[in-house]
Amino acid sequence: MKRSFTVVIMLAASLALSVSLAVAETIKVGAILAVTGPASFLGGPEARTLEMLAEELNAKGGINGNKIELVIKDSGGNPEKAISFAKQLIEEEKVFAIIGPSTSGETLKIKQICEAGKTILLSCAAAEQIVEPVAKYVFKTPQKDSHVVHAIFENMKSAKISKVAVLASNTGFGQAGKGQIEKQAPEYGIRVLATEVYDSKATDLSAIVAKLAANKEIQAVINWSVEPAQAIVLKNIRQAGWNVPIYQSHGFGNIKYVQAAGAAAEGVIFPAGRLLIADKLADKHPQKAVLTSYTKNYEAKFKEEVSTFGGHGYDAFKILCRGIEVAGTNREKVRDAIENLKGFVGTAGVFNFSPTDHNGLGTDSVTMLTVKGGNFVEYKK
Amino acid sequence: MTLELFSQYLLAGVTYGIIYAIVGIGFNIIYNTTGIINFAQGEFVMLGGMTAISLTQWLPLPLAIGAAVVVVMLIGALVEILFIRWLDRPSVLRMIIITIGISILIREAALHIWGDGVRSLPYFAGNEITTIQVLGARVSPQVLWVIGVCAVMVLALSLFFKYTLQGKKMQACAANRMAATLCGISTKNMVTLSFMLSAGIGALAGCVMSPITYTQYDIGTGLAIKGFTVAILGGLGSSMAAVTAGLLLGLIEAFSVSVVPLAFQDAIAITLLLAILFFRPHGLFGSKDAAGLKEF
Numbered sequence: 001m002k003r004s005f006t007v008v009i010m011l012a013a014s015l016a017l018s019v020s021l022a023v024a025e026t027i028k029v030g031a032i033l034a035v036t037g038p039a040s041f042l043g044g045p046e047a048r049t050l051e052m053l054a055e056e057l058n059a060k061g062g063i064n065g066n067k068i069e070l071v072i073k074d075s076g077g078n079p080e081k082a083i084s085f086a087k088q089l090i091e092e093e094k095v096f097a098i099i100g101p102s103t104s105g106e107t108l109k110i111k112q113i114c115e116a117g118k119t120i121l122l123s124c125a126a127a128e129q130i131v132e133p134v135a136k137y138v139f140k141t142p143q144k145d146s147h148v149v150h151a152i153f154e155n156m157k158s159a160k161i162s163k164v165a166v167l168a169s170n171t172g173f174g175q176a177g178k179g180q181i182e183k184q185a186p187e188y189g190i191r192v193l194a195t196e197v198y199d200s201k202a203t204d205l206s207a208i209v210a211k212l213a214a215n216k217e218i219q220a221v222i223n224w225s226v227e228p229a230q231a232i233v234l235k236n237i238r239q240a241g242w243n244v245p246i247y248q249s250h251g252f253g254n255i256k257y258v259q260a261a262g263a264a265a266e267g268v269i270f271p272a273g274r275l276l277i278a279d280k281l282a283d284k285h286p287q288k289a290v291l292t293s294y295t296k297n298y299e300a301k302f303k304e305e306v307s308t309f310g311g312h313g314y315d316a317f318k319i320l321c322r323g324i325e326v327a328g329t330n331r332e333k334v335r336d337a338i339e340n341l342k343g344f345v346g347t348a349g350v351f352n353f354s355p356t357d358h359n360g361l362g363t364d365s366v367t368m369l370t371v372k373g374g375n376f377v378e379y380k381k
Numbered sequence: 382m383t384l385e386l387f388s389q390y391l392l393a394g395v396t397y398g399i400i401y402a403i404v405g406i407g408f409n410i411i412y413n414t415t416g417i418i419n420f421a422q423g424e425f426v427m428l429g430g431m432t433a434i435s436l437t438q439w440l441p442l443p444l445a446i447g448a449a450v451v452v453v454m455l456i457g458a459l460v461e462i463l464f465i466r467w468l469d470r471p472s473v474l475r476m477i478i479i480t481i482g483i484s485i486l487i488r489e490a491a492l493h494i495w496g497d498g499v500r501s502l503p504y505f506a507g508n509e510i511t512t513i514q515v516l517g518a519r520v521s522p523q524v525l526w527v528i529g530v531c532a533v534m535v536l537a538l539s540l541f542f543k544y545t546l547q548g549k550k551m552q553a554c555a556a557n558r559m560a561a562t563l564c565g566i567s568t569k570n571m572v573t574l575s576f577m578l579s580a581g582i583g584a585l586a587g588c589v590m591s592p593i594t595y596t597q598y599d600i601g602t603g604l605a606i607k608g609f610t611v612a613i614l615g616g617l618g619s620s621m622a623a624v625t626a627g628l629l630l631g632l633i634e635a636f637s638v639s640v641v642p643l644a645f646q647d648a649i650a651i652t653l654l655l656a657i658l659f660f661r662p663h664g665l666f667g668s669k670d671a672a673g674l675k676e677f
Contacts, residue, residue, distance in 0.1 A: 036492060037599075040492075040497035041498065041499075044497050196638075196642060196643040196644070197642065197643060198643050198644070198646075199644075199646070199647055201600075201603045203400070203593070203595075203600075204397055204400075204593060204594065205643075206389070206392070207389075207390055207393035207394070207397075207634070207635040207636075207638045208643045210386060210389035210393060210518075211638055214383070214386050228499045228595045228597060234509075235509045235510070235521075238509065239509075239510060239512045239520070239521050240389070240512075240519055241512060241519050256498050256499055257499065260499045260500075260501060260595055261509060262508055262509040263508045263509045263510045264509040264510050
């Protein structure tokens, strides 16, 4: 009697198991992020955001019953590692899509690999070349460099600044930004009087600051980097008693750098998405709800301030989920769905993808911020 | 070049140089007693800064720095006891590989303890934008702190080696380990002591420079390369030589930006290192004969 009872239980259990298998499948999503290494302030928040979102989603029962399984690989910001992880994820793990990499250099290295492997790539990196020329399977969530530079130059025009010095770090991000600045400057009637590139691990830049400060024609400094050097350069400029307006890239969107630069960060102007000023947005702003809920959940879970970089991971994950929600679990159909996604509200802005635009963000996704009393606030003249 | 610009470069060079020198001195102490280069020296600097930053939550700044130095000295001793002490006459190459391994270990541990963020101690005087005028140029008071601490350290070290029994014992080990053992000196204890000493010096350096350079879990590698360059440049083994070489390298780097783009700054340091290794392997101030007697 007892034995047959066990058999029945086992049968029932296996039946239940096979039923659930038939209805729902687990979707494997790969992520290549710089969780450690020099770009860890990008990859760290991105990885934490993805883990949080996947946990939330699976607790709610997944997308139409399909659970998401995350496979996060730590590239350390190293393009060579990114390449081997991309191959591994596509060929061995056979993932549905890949989120990341965190940096532009890595993304550009694996763009063709994902294209050849017909695997959707949702990059969290900024460089323009990721989506230009458009690759069928490659998308990206952060604002384009060109939009960011556009926002800076518009701001300079209204402040009547026409002669600038450019400082950039010797990374993919720094070089891409420097290239955009040099390309767009003539259109706005802005002259770049000096361009200097420093090592991403620089610990003091007072010598180069002295050289630039001696040129009295320079009206403003633009610094393009994502490393601690962007805080060091602020201190060095202010310590030299040089009171020029300082513009930073969107890489400054992490409150830790403001804290690191302390009093020297006051008044720095930089372009960013609206995530950093979520609590100060008007209630009717289309992004308000998304931004405040992400900020609240992230800060409650990880006890650290939210940064725009985690937001790029958030957008990538949510866009993929929307694609699966609309088109099911067929990869080609999901790709088509993402390509035709319109009016999707994310942390970076409102995404309107099209076959010719795999970024989907407009110039209005960038706003100018400044630092006041150690906090990010919207820049107002 | 105006006088103001000249002195601004000069002070920038001194700032760079003194930071390199202070790391270079740490290399020298361990080299003096063991004849090896401790590639984990940069990690001691990082640990000092990180520990002090954590301790400032509970302790006032001077106490936090003092406690951090003690903690890192203990870590230095622990590293020696765990990884170096039990080796029976290890080869130079093996020791180098071991210290590189230790540096990776410490770095990864720091990543797990403190995370990837940038931290720094508060400025000892004033804040991020406070400056004082020197020779018509402006300089952060923190630079003076670094210079002062470095000067006191060099002085204290030379007094220690010259006038204390422990110092003399350490020097004896460096000169001839066999003879020192025969005289009843425990060479193993002296090696532990040298690790503690250099860890402590590294930690103190990490604390005073933290407001200028910031502290991050992976800052050690970059500092170690520059410190190593300086130690080799001056001639391994002498603290004064390291300071002179550090200042020299810093000044060359600072003045180089006036003629070549900033991007070449590091190339200059490395070129200098290579040139020294080719033409004066015993360093600028080292003695050729003494270098010839050493294994490495």
